[in-house]
Amino acid sequence: xxxxxxxxxxxxxxxxxxxxxxxxxxxxxxxxxxxxxxxxxxxxxxxxxxxxxxxxxxxxxxxxxxxxxxxxxxxxxxxxxxxxxxxxxxxxxxxxxxxxxxxxxxxxxxxxxxxxxxxxxxxxxxxxxxxxxxxxxxxxxxxxxxxxxxxxxxxxxxxxxxxxxxxxxxxxxxxxxxxxxxxxxxxxxxxxxxxxxxxxxxxxxxxxxxxxxxxxxxxxxxxxxxxxxxxxxxxxxxxxxxxxxxxxxxxxxxxxxxxxxxxxxxxxxxxxxxxxxxxxxxxxxxxxxxxxxxxxxxxxxxxxxxxxxxxxxxxxxxxxxxxxxxxxxxxxxxxxxxxxxxxxxxxxxxxxxxxxxxxxxxxxxxxxxxxxxxxxxxxxxxxxxxxxxxxxxxxxxxxxxxxxxxxxxxxxxxxxxxxxxxxxxxxxxxxxxxxxxxxxxxxxxxxxxxxxxxxxxxxxxxxxx
Amino acid sequence: xxxxxxxxxxxxxxxxxxxxxxxxxxxxxxxxxxxxxxxxxxxxxxxxxxxxxxxxxxxxxxxxxxxxxxxxxxxxxxxxxxxxxxxxxxxxxxxxxxxxxxxxxxxxxxxxxxxxxxxxxxxxxxxxxxxxxxxxxxxxxxxxxxxxxxxxxxxxxxxxxxxxxxxxxxxxxxxxxxxxxxxxxxxxxxxxxxxxxxxxxxxxxxxxxxxxxxxxxxxxxxxxxxxxxxxxxxxxxxxxxxxxxxxxxxxxxxxxxxxxxxxxxxxxxxxxxxxxxxxxxxxxxxxxxxx
Numbered sequence: 205x206x207x208x209x210x211x212x213x214x215x216x217x218x219x220x221x222x223x224x225x226x227x228x229x230x231x232x233x234x235x236x237x238x239x240x241x242x243x244x245x246x247x248x249x250x251x252x253x254x255x256x257x258x259x260x261x262x263x264x265x266x267x268x269x270x271x272x273x274x275x276x277x278x279x280x281x282x283x284x285x286x287x288x289x290x291x292x293x294x295x296x297x298x299x300x301x302x303x304x305x306x307x308x309x310x311x312x313x314x315x316x317x318x319x320x321x322x323x324x325x326x327x328x329x330x331x332x333x334x335x336x337x338x339x340x341x342x343x344x345x346x347x348x349x350x351x352x353x354x355x356x357x358x359x360x361x362x363x364x365x366x367x368x369x370x371x372x373x374x375x376x377x378x379x380x381x382x383x384x385x386x387x388x389x390x391x392x393x394x395x396x397x398x399x400x401x402x403x404x405x406x407x408x409x410x411x412x413x414x415x416x417x418x419x420x421x422x423x424x425x426x427x428x429x430x431x432x433x434x435x436x437x438x439x440x441x442x443x444x445x446x447x448x449x450x451x452x453x454x455x456x457x458x459x460x461x462x463x464x465x466x467x468x469x470x471x472x473x474x475x476x477x478x479x480x481x482x483x484x485x486x487x488x489x490x491x492x493x494x495x496x497x498x499x500x501x502x503x504x505x506x507x508x509x510x511x512x513x514x515x516x517x518x519x520x521x522x523x524x525x526x527x528x529x530x531x532x533x534x535x536x537x538x539x540x541x542x543x544x545x546x547x548x549x550x551x552x553x554x555x556x557x558x559x560x561x562x563x564x565x566x567x568x569x570x571x572x573x574x575x576x577x578x579x580x581x582x583x584x585x586x587x588x589x590x591x592x593x594x595x596x597x598x599x600x601x602x603x604x605x606x607x608x609x610x611x612x613x614x615x616x617x618x619x620x621x622x623x624x625x626x627x628x629x630x631x632x633x634x635x636x637x638x639x640x641x642x643x644x645x646x647x648x649x650x651x652x653x654x655x656x657x658x659x660x661x662x663x664x665x666x667x668x669x
Numbered sequence: 670x671x672x673x674x675x676x677x678x679x680x681x682x683x684x685x686x687x688x689x690x691x692x693x694x695x696x697x698x699x700x701x702x703x704x705x706x707x708x709x710x711x712x713x714x715x716x717x718x719x720x721x722x723x724x725x726x727x728x729x730x731x732x733x734x735x736x737x738x739x740x741x742x743x744x745x746x747x748x749x750x751x752x753x754x755x756x757x758x759x760x761x762x763x764x765x766x767x768x769x770x771x772x773x774x775x776x777x778x779x780x781x782x783x784x785x786x787x788x789x790x791x792x793x794x795x796x797x798x799x800x801x802x803x804x805x806x807x808x809x810x811x812x813x814x815x816x817x818x819x820x821x822x823x824x825x826x827x828x829x830x831x832x833x834x835x836x837x838x839x840x841x842x843x844x845x846x847x848x849x850x851x852x853x854x855x856x857x858x859x860x861x862x863x864x865x866x867x868x869x870x871x872x873x874x875x876x877x878x879x880x881x882x883x884x885x886x887x888x889x890x891x892x893x894x895x896x897x898x899x900x901x902x903x904x905x906x907x908x909x910x911x912x913x914x915x916x917x918x919x920x921x922x923x924x925x926x927x928x929x930x931x932x933x934x935x936x937x938x939x940x941x942x943x944x945x946x947x948x949x950x951x952x953x954x955x956x957x958x959x960x
Contacts, residue, residue, distance in 0.1 A: 255822075255905040261921045284905035289918040292900060299809075299901070305816045307904040476920055480729045499922050505726050 251282045252544035254309035257297050259531060260287040262498060263365060263571045264312070266561055267552055273560055274551045281544045290420065294626075301326045306538035309545040313361055315352035315530045316619050322355035328535040331358035333546045340554055344575045346599050349530050352615070361534035362553045365495065366573030368517070368526035368598035369428060369618075372482065372496060373489040375513040377401065391429065391457060391518045394489065398465035401488035410465030412487040413458065416474030417637040419619065419629025424527060425491055426636060427618040428517060430454045432525040434609035437620045437657060442613055442664040444657035446632070446650055450609075454520075456646045459639050471641035483508055491518065493529070494573065494595040501568060501591070514594040516601075521609050527618035528602035530574070558584075573599055613664075624660045631656050720929035728926035743930035747917070752934065755913035760938075761824050762899075762909055763892040766831035770839045770888050771881065773832070778843035779869070783855065793844070796837040804897050815902055824907040830898050835888040842887065846880030847873070882949035886942060893939050910935045 258264045268285050275283075286308070288296060297311045301321065313321065321327045334342050342350065342359060349366040353359055371394065373385050381401060386393055398410030414422045430436070435451035438444055445451065462470045467481055475492060479499045482490045483506035490496070503509040517526040533549045535542060551557060558578050561570050567587045570578060572595060578584055579592055588595075601607070607617055615621035619629065635649035720728050722739035781789050811830075812821075820826045850873060858872045874881070896911040903912060914935055917928045943950070 257904065260916050260919045262919065265919075286904045286908070287916045288900075288912075289915055290920045292915055296901065299812060300904075303813055303816060305812065305821055307822050474920075479921065480923065484730060495921060505729075505923050507726075 251280055252541045253282045253284065254539075254541050254544050254548060255284050255286060255307060256310040256312075256548060257286045257288070257293065257300075257308045258312040259290050259293045261290075261531070263561075263569065264531075266565055266569055267364075267557075270557075270560060270564060274548065277551065278544075278547050281541075281547055283548060291418075301536045301538075304538050306536070308536060309539040309541050310548055311534055311536055312364070312531055313534050314532065315349070315528065316616065316621060316625075318353045318361045318532065318534065319355045319615060319621065320623055321534070322360035326537060327360050328537055328539075328542060329358045329360055330362055330535065330546070330549070333543075334359060334362065334550070337546075337550050337554075340550055341577075344555070344577050346573065346576055346596075348528055348599055348602050349574065352528060353530060353532050361532035362549060363530040363532045363574040364553055365571035366528070366530040366599060367493045367495040368528055368573070368595065368602045369425065369492060370494055370517055370526060370594050370598050371489060371491045371515045372500065372512050373397075373515065374485075374508065374511055376511045377488055378513070385513060385515050387515070389515050389518045391432075391461075391520055394491075394518045395457070395461050395465070398461060398489060402465035404468070407468070407486060409467040409481065409487040410489065411461065412467045412473070412478040412481050412490040412492075413462055413470065414474050414478060414492065415462055415466070415470035415637060415640040416472055416477070417630065417634045418474065419626060419633055421474040421633065422636055422640070423629050423633045424493075424529075424618040426455065426458055428525045428527050428607070429458050429520075431608045431617060432518075432520045432522045433457075434521050436608065436610055436612050438613060438661055438664070440611055440613055442661050444654055444661040446657050447654040452646065452650055455636060455639070455650060459636075459646055462640050463642070471637045494526075494591070494598055497572070497588070497591045497595070498569060510590075512590065514591050516594065516598060522607050524598075524601035524606045526598040526602045526607065528599065529618070622660075622664075628656055628660050717929050718933055720926055721933045723926045723929075725923040725926045728929070729923050743926045744934070746927055747931045747934060750917075752913060752931070755908055755910050756938075758824050758827075758903075758907055759893055759909040759911075762827040762831055763889055765828045766835065766892050767885055767888045769828070769832040770835045771885055773836060774839035774843050774884070775869075775881075777836075778840045778847055779873070781840065782844040782847035783850075793841070796840050799833075799837055808897070808901055811898075812901055821902060822904040822906050824903075826902055827895075827898060827907060827909065830902075831892040831895060834895070834898075835891055838891075839884050839888055842884045843877070843880060846877045846884075849880075850876050879949045882946045886946045886950060889942055890939055 258267070264287065268287070271283060271285075274281075286296075287293075293312065297308065297313065298317070299305065300307050301311060311327075313327075318327070322329070331342070334340050342362070345353075345363055346366055349363050350359065353361045353363060371385075371389065378385060378397075383397060383400065385397070389397075394411065400410070402408070402410030414425055416422055430451055433450045433454035435448055435454050436445050467473055467478070467487060473481075478487070478490055478492060479496065481487050482496075483500045485507045500506050500512065501509050516524065519525045533553060535545045535549070539545050553574065555575060555577055558570050558575065558581070562581065562583055567581075567583045570584055572578065572588070572592075576596075579588075579596055585592060602617060604612065604615075604617065616625075619625055632653040635644070635653045638644050639646045639649040719735075721743055722741070723734070723737055724740055724742065727734050727737050780786075781793060815821050815823075815826055854872060854876075855868060858868045863872065894911060895909075896915075899909040899912050900915070903909065914928065914931050917931045918924050
């Protein structure tokens with residue numbers, strides 16, 4: 205590499221040499237002095253400052269807007285929030301907790317992380333504090349969620365809300381077209397209905413399904429399809445099984461359905477896009493998280509509020525097929541304010557909080573799927589009439605026993621509960637997304653996916669984990 | 670002669686006329702093309718500003734809506750969301766780091782351009798080579814070190830990083846501006862008995878002020894827009910505006926209008942800084958081009 209020269213230049217009088225040195229030293233000293241007077245933040249007398257990292261979803265933002273209630277009850281605790289979208293939050297929280305960064309006193313994680321992190325000793329056992337808090341009642345949590353957030357019988361994170369998956373459909377359009385949704389639809393039936401209602405000339409999709417790459421995007425619904433088709437990521441002996449005929453058939457049907465009756469541009473369309481499409485009246489059906497109801501039944505942002513019916517997750521060879529997911533709160537072991545952190549967590553996840561949201565913000569905004577008692581509140585039962593029972597049914601039946609054909613060595617329904625899955629799931633999802641976009645065949649995509657899975661499987665086979 | 674001249678003289682003039690017409694045509698084609706290109710580049714910005722004044726449901730509607738009743742709801746929501754501390758942090762990180770960069774880059778580039786020594790080229794290459802490693806490759810070590818020295822979520826960590834990040838570019842830019850200063854001017858100053866500080870202050874700095882403004886503005890833009898370090902190294906106390914922007918996004922529910930409003934607010938300080946420095950900037954940017 206060559207640099208421009210400046211010829212014959214610059215033979216200067218030497219007088220400035222020492223002064224230049226002094227100038228540089230001075231600048232360096234200023235830099236050091238200023239950067240040395242670093243830690244400016246934190247500390248406010250006897251008050252405990254806690255930092256809470258949460259995902260920027262509407263219900264979490266509601267909690268922030270209600271923080272005055274917490275402050276009134278706990279004047280000695282000062283709460284600061286860090287809100288980030290799901291992907292950024294997950295990456296940041298994982299990095300912080302795994303390396304002992306210690307920026308956070310409360311973190312929002314899910315049932316994917318809880319058991320792994322509890323095993324690693326990264327998060328506190330919350331059971332003793334929960335038991336010691338009067339009226340907290342951990343037995344009230346929905347059993348499948350409680351199990352998913354427990355390690356060796358103790359809860360290491362407590363649910364803020366929980367979700368499964370179900371199928372939403374436009375009751376009004378079904379009636380118009382003289383169609384009926386079966387009480388327990390199969391994927392074949394859903395596919396036939398989608399073909400009938402699909403109308404590309406009006407930019408109207410028969411069904412909206414996630415196609416966007418990402419283990420938390422396309423893989424979530426697709427994994428439940430794979431499960432009910434009898435497929436699995438790994439068999440009991442940790443052999444990778446993404447090349448099995450069942451997986452191939454599941455992925456082929458999913459891709460075919462999207463290509464023939466799905467939304468346009470499906471390969472780049474995720475949960476957020478499907479919310480927009482469905483709530484703007486651009487799709488007849490949508491299979492996704494039960495948490496969708498807070499968006500699509502909200503008349504201020506949805507054109508189809510009150511026009512939908514709900515059916516269980518479509519199945520093939522199993523009784524049920526829905527997934528199980530929970531955004532929950534945990535305390536990293538690096539915290540110096542464990543008691544204050546629990547004070548905040550117990551405020552945000554107890555029965556009173558549900559009522560607080562209902563009374564102050566609105567009953568349709570209540571975080572669903574965490575406590576059974578929520579569904580017994582008359583005001584909530586009234587606004588959630590259309591979807592309360594389908595949500596609860598989906599959550600109760602979201603177990604591996606009822607949603608999978610063959611036993612697997614890992615926890616999780618729409619994910620594989622191993623640390624490597626974030627990377628593996630994302631890489632496999634990119635293959636699937638490419639197949640949805642028509643860039644490669646399902647067969648080629650799965651061949652590549654199987655290679656990825658095999659490389660992970662090796663360490664588990666050898667490690668005999 | 671005249672008879673023979675006439676055809677000769679009319680032919681070229683006709684040719685000239687048609688050439689001129691062609692030139693005019695191609696001139697207007699270029700003008701139109703420029704406008705079209707400018708519009709293509711500017712359209713996303715217009716769309717961003719328009720979306721900021723929409724309601725969420727209007728912003729999400731497909732086909733897009735061009736005529737709507739403007740609202741300030743999104744700006745109110747964004748400002749009511751504790752935007753102040755993010756802007757303050759960005760202001761500190763950007764302002765202080767830019768001052769540091771200028772304080773360090775001016776002497777360094779002076780030495781490298783006006784008094785080059787033996788290994789000047791190697792030093793310059795070393796400076797620029799620090800920009801060749803992708804940031805993501807060093808984030809984990811930086812994160813762990815910052816954690817160990819208790820410097821996570823501290824605005825001064827960002828100040829130090831932004832200073833380091835912008836310094837190589839500033840040195841290279843300032844060096845090219847210093848090189849434009851004729852050696853004779855400096856020699857004349859020396860002859861008149863001006864020392865280094867006096868030469869720097871009264872002779873050099875006024876001559877390179879446009880360059881200095883351009884360099885400072887580039888540093889301000891880079892530091893203001895920096896996202897990756899800010900996202901990974903800050904939490905509740907030191908988060909900057911770009912982190913605030915992403916916190917407006919959500920995977921559930923609509924957010925386009927609010928995000929647009931936040932983006933408009935976030936862009937304003939840089940636009941204002943650019944507008945203030947515009948005159949200096951144009952001179953500064955063209956300074957290296959014409960001798």
